[in-house]
Amino acid sequence: MPSKKALIRRPSPRLAEGLVTHVARTEVDFDRAVKQWEAYVEALRTHGWETIEVDPADDCPDSVFVEDTVVMYKNVALITRPGAQSRRAETIAVEETVASLGCSVNWIWEPGTLDGGDVLKIGDTIYVGRGGRTNAVGVQQLRAAFEPLGARVVSVPVSKVLHLKSAVTALPDGTVIGHIPLMDTPSLFGRFLHVPEESGSHVVLLGGHKLLMAASAPKTAELFADLGYEPVVVDIGEFEKLEGCVTCLSVRLRELYA
Numbered sequence: 001m002p003s004k005k006a007l008i009r010r011p012s013p014r015l016a017e018g019l020v021t022h023v024a025r026t027e028v029d030f031d032r033a034v035k036q037w038e039a040y041v042e043a044l045r046t047h048g049w050e051t052i053e054v055d056p057a058d059d060c061p062d063s064v065f066v067e068d069t070v071v072m073y074k075n076v077a078l079i080t081r082p083g084a085q086s087r088r089a090e091t092i093a094v095e096e097t098v099a100s101l102g103c104s105v106n107w108i109w110e111p112g113t114l115d116g117g118d119v120l121k122i123g124d125t126i127y128v129g130r131g132g133r134t135n136a137v138g139v140q141q142l143r144a145a146f147e148p149l150g151a152r153v154v155s156v157p158v159s160k161v162l163h164l165k166s167a168v169t170a171l172p173d174g175t176v177i178g179h180i181p182l183m184d185t186p187s188l189f190g191r192f193l194h195v196p197e198e199s200g201s202h203v204v205l206l207g208g209h210k211l212l213m214a215a216s217a218p219k220t221a222e223l224f225a226d227l228g229y230e231p232v233v234v235d236i237g238e239f240e241k242l243e244g245c246v247t248c249l250s251v252r253l254r255e256l257y258a
Helices: 030-046 085-100 136-149 218-226
Strands: 005-008 050-053 070-073 076-079 104-107 119-122 125-130 152-157 168-170 176-178 192-194 204-207 210-214 230-234 251-253
Touching: 005 030, 005 085, 030 050, 030 230, 070 085, 070 136, 070 251, 076 085, 076 136, 085 104, 119 168, 125 136, 136 152, 210 218, 218 230
Parallel strands: 005 050, 076 104, 125 152, 176 192, 210 230
Antiparallel strands: 005 251, 070 076, 119 125, 168 176, 204 210
16 A cells, blocks of 8 residues: 655754745744644644654754655655755755665765755656756756656746745646746646635645645635635744745655555
8 A cells, every 4th residue: 555654854943044035034933833843743643644753953944844855756765955055964864764764765966956845746747846946957867767667757947936836736636736926837737726825836635635735825725625625724834934835844755665
């Protein structure tokens, strides 16, 4: 059976120093952020996910955004080389964790850069955002790692937001969802649904019709409910101040077989 494991990582005490690129810096309440992270983790567990905590990286302010450090396809873990130099030490403990789970491990090598937040998987199609954090060499190396395993890799320009998945994710039926003002080329996606709020673009598929999403997108939650989905809402406001969203706070390992 497919797995329901999720990698998570506790916020660094230096969280407030995290990078911001497309938003103005505002004060982050660390204690509130920890409580929000704990509620996020509990939401995963409540809906059947086994959470695996990667060793903390307290000297790395952005380390809670664990999704950026590894991309999973089938049983292969591709350890990234983040586009921001300050984030590259985050991958060490993540590599150790996925190796301990029995994954086959591959790497992005210099001069390639790749952030996991730039990778959206829909079935065997892998969309990769080419923008500020992921370069062309990184896309080429991801293609070399995953196309022999059956993936189809599609490169997508990203200039208006930090990562591709800052702009789009997908519903269980494969429909891509996004907020059009944040997108460079909506026409690249076959089935597409515009959502009314920026943070409504981000969902984590919990299983069945359940969608983990941010409390900051109530209109989008209503839209999804009208479409027959069940929104599971969490407050991640402190992480949104750092351009974080529900997808980047975990890495879902859906095809990890024992």
